[in-house]
Amino acid sequence: MANHRKQTKTLLSLSKRQWLKIAATASAATLLVCGVATANHFGTHNQSPVTSYSATDSNALSVSRGEDRTDLRGGKGAVYVTVKIGGKNRAVVGTHFTDVKSVLDQGDITLEPGDIVSPGLKTKVNESTVITIDRADSGVETSESPIGFNTVKKETSALPRGQEKVETEGQEGVMETTSLITKAGKKKISSNVFTSFVKKAPVDKVVLVGTGSTGSTSTADSLGTTVPVGEMQQWAHDYLLSNGGTEDDFSATVYIISHESGWRINAQNPSGAYGLPQALPGSKMSSAGADWATNYQTQLKWFWSYCAKYGGVQGAYQYWLVHHNY
Template identity: 60%
Template sequence: MASHRKAHAPTLLSLSKRQWIRIVAVMAAIILIATAGIASRNFYVGNGRTSKVAESSTSGLSDTTVSRGTTRSDLRGANGDTSYVTVKINGKSRVVLGTKFTTVKSVLDAGNITLEPEDSVSPALTAKVDESTVITISRADTKTEISDTPIAFSVVKKETTDLPQGEEKVQTEGQNGVMETTSLVTRSGSKVVSSNVFTSYVKKQPVDKVILVGTGSAAEAAANTLGDTVPAGEKQQWAHDWLIQNGYTEADFTAANYIINHESGWQTNATNPTSGAYGLPQAYPGNKMASAGADWRTNYQTQFKWFVNYCNQRYGSITAAYAYWVANSNY
């Protein structure tokens, strides 16, 4: 027969010693599991498994328009000793690369940033720096001005057996590229007192105009698959003549012109705002080019000679560097 007596609910005072032991054991197990979960989460976060490394981009451009990589690991490159510090002048940012940063002044020197007499710098020039440091420079009566200038396209003539000898046909129409330049301009009324380029980079790459030239001979057409490029200005003409005089070929000039036109638009002071890459070949740090001459900051001839040596040492030839650039949009 079923019992209809009301069951008595157990109270804390009525619990036996064995029941108390079980309760304490269960509570200890719960606390242990919760603690392990928190520790595990902290471990994974600390080792970067749940967080992404922030990427710094160049004006939001893709890798197809800017040849230098933009992640911090790309900036560091093969040299693990490379470090980077952000410099802001009147609100515009730039990353400066180097291997021997000690103070604010050492960063400015590496970035070729010259202070004006009335500039305000924070932290102080003697302050120590690391990769978390942001150097801020304020310039009185100075404004940031951004301008776009065209990069002239090159004309490349390629021989082909598909046309009668001497006949020409346009294969690809040329398109000008765009160079975006950020300058720090100081004005007195309507008069420009000074204008200094802060960054200048290839915003849009030019497209070569390719003209096919009939040969009537397969052997002649195969001699130079890259084609002959017509020098488009004083810098290109000098580079062309220098290469030919030093035993290089028309193909070498075509390859060199292509790389430099896409890297810097032949601008001697071209400066990438993300990596700080500098000059015609976009060397970074730019002072690497000092091995070719003390005037590396301003002399396009010195920069070009360094570029040729770099291509030969790293890729074996200028045309090999060109092949790598075409495949990877950098070199």
């Protein structure tokens, strides 16, 4: 059988030249090992592990545009996506980011009810994506709105028949409304009226209509004919006249309601008085109908029935002029 083993040289049999070659190789290997160790040392010495970031840290980690980053979808390196919460910046560090939701998940950012996220949760992200979270906030908002005035025509013998003259110019009133609102950024999520009352009552435009001859100075005692404004007033006018009421009854109605609620169905005084007639409490109007909180017709029917204690709506009007309530 043939012998396949090779002849093995011993250290004693090596020549001087072979000894020098072995020594040189060993020296190079030692330098290589030391160099790698040194490089690893300098590569990690000044790096501290990132464990967490404050969601409102304005000095969150930023990365220069020139830095080499691994692809967001599958690389091993960490990437950074900016998230703004309530106007504050945060850099979310992670890997395998795909969409906005993946960034929030890896950043351990929990959305609260009412939060608005831009762009949407399913939007794909890249290095330049900035995710904005507008956090809902609640507060009180006060606003003012105008209350329209009516035109009242009064007959007078002080002017020739058919001639008209403006006795009082009309002025709009002011309705002050305070609402409890919930916002997310600039978007209003909800608004609930807390109070809404007449801050300044409107002033009717009074037009004198002549009925007499020149030189007469008398003026009729009538409250005048008030021109209805809007659906509610038109209904009130027609309802009164079809149920035995007069133009004076309607004029008295308009005056009281304009001063009490500015014709706002949901007007609510800080005292708790509610609705067109400012019933206190508003639930009193349930005697006129279960829809008392939202139906102006129900509220007005209750109002006229309540005025019966003054002998009618004109009696309530005369009382209001003296006491500023009824």
